[in-house]
Amino acid sequence: MHLKTIINCAMSADGKIALKSRRQTKISNEDDRKRVHKLRNSVQAILVGVETVISDDPKLTVNEKYVKSPRQPARIVLDSDGRTPSGALVLNGAARTIIVTNERCRKTFPNAEVVRCGRDEIDLEKLLPILEKKGIKKMLVEGGSKVIWSFLKARLADEVCIFIGSMVIGGDTAPTPAGGLGAEDENSIVPLKLKDAQVLGSGVLVRYEVVK
Numbered sequence: 001m002h003l004k005t006i007i008n009c010a011m012s013a014d015g016k017i018a019l020k021s022r023r024q025t026k027i028s029n030e031d032d033r034k035r036v037h038k039l040r041n042s043v044q045a046i047l048v049g050v051e052t053v054i055s056d057d058p059k060l061t062v063n064e065k066y067v068k069s070p071r072q073p074a075r076i077v078l079d080s081d082g083r084t085p086s087g088a089l090v091l092n093g094a095a096r097t098i099i100v101t102n103e104r105c106r107k108t109f110p111n112a113e114v115v116r117c118g119r120d121e122i123d124l125e126k127l128l129p130i131l132e133k134k135g136i137k138k139m140l141v142e143g144g145s146k147v148i149w150s151f152l153k154a155r156l157a158d159e160v161c162i163f164i165g166s167m168v169i170g171g172d173t174a175p176t177p178a179g180g181l182g183a184e185d186e187n188s189i190v191p192l193k194l195k196d197a198q199v200l201g202s203g204v205l206v207r208y209e210v211v212k
């Protein structure tokens with residue numbers, strides 16, 4: 001059995017996940033936050049890219065407002081050169097934190113273990129078995145744009161959950177759920193199979209299976 005990976009993100013009706021400055025904005029509603037915190041509590045790890053840590057400074061913990069006695073999954077940051085700021089909330093000791101750097105990086109961090117993997121960017125194919133050995137069976141990938149594309153491109157994601165908030169953000173350069181280099185031709189497009197769609201308060205949750 002391989003590590004199950006679920007991508008989760010919130011986008012506006014026009015497919016943007018942040019402002020054009022890449023600054024975070026509230027897209028989720030209270031029903032969606034409740035769902036996300038329950039989902040976080042059901043996995044062993046939550047993974048993000050270092051740009052999300054730098055721009056949003058997320059805690060990546062389960063809020064007791066939504067889940068009683070939360071289990072607090074591990075927080076994982078893909079961070080080739082060790083750019084995670086020492087004051088980042090993921091380093092606050094509130095849950096286990098793993099910073100994944102490349103093999104050349106020698107940085108260490110307070111309240112975090114370091115896993116070295118890949119020569120330049122993190123090699124996800126190599127990383128997942130390492131995480132599995134650490135007891136991670138199910139992992140949530142919460143972004144951002146570049147990391148989500150990397151998981152989809154390598155077909156390392158099993159499921160995609162997108163909450164669509166009722167708003168328009170606009171802007172040619174505002175990030176979308178999957179950024180990075182994107183598909184170069186039709187053959188590189190990642191097909192999805194619709195699992196379900198559900199109205200969640202003022203927005204819609206759409207869930208897909210990744211076709212491999």
Ligand SMILES: NC(=O)c1ccc[n+]([C@@H]2O[C@H](COP(=O)([O-])OP(=O)(O)OC[C@H]3O[C@@H](n4cnc5c(N)ncnc54)[C@H](OP(=O)(O)O)[C@@H]3O)[C@@H](O)[C@H]2O)c1
Pocket residue numbers: 008009010011017018019021022023024025027048049050051052053055056078079080081083121122123124142143144145146147148150175179180
């Ligand atoms: N609405 C939502 O649900 C949501 C959720 C999260 C984030 N966001 C938004 O997403 C934006 C940030 O996304 P982003 O695309 O700029 O950055 P990102 O995906 O958060 O981080 C990308 C960085 O991760 C590092 N990385 C290391 N190995 C990687 C790999 N194999 N694949 C991909 N990245 C790897 C790279 O930096 P190094 O080269 O330094 O390692 C890369 O530049 C922000 O605007 C944030 O607000 C929105």
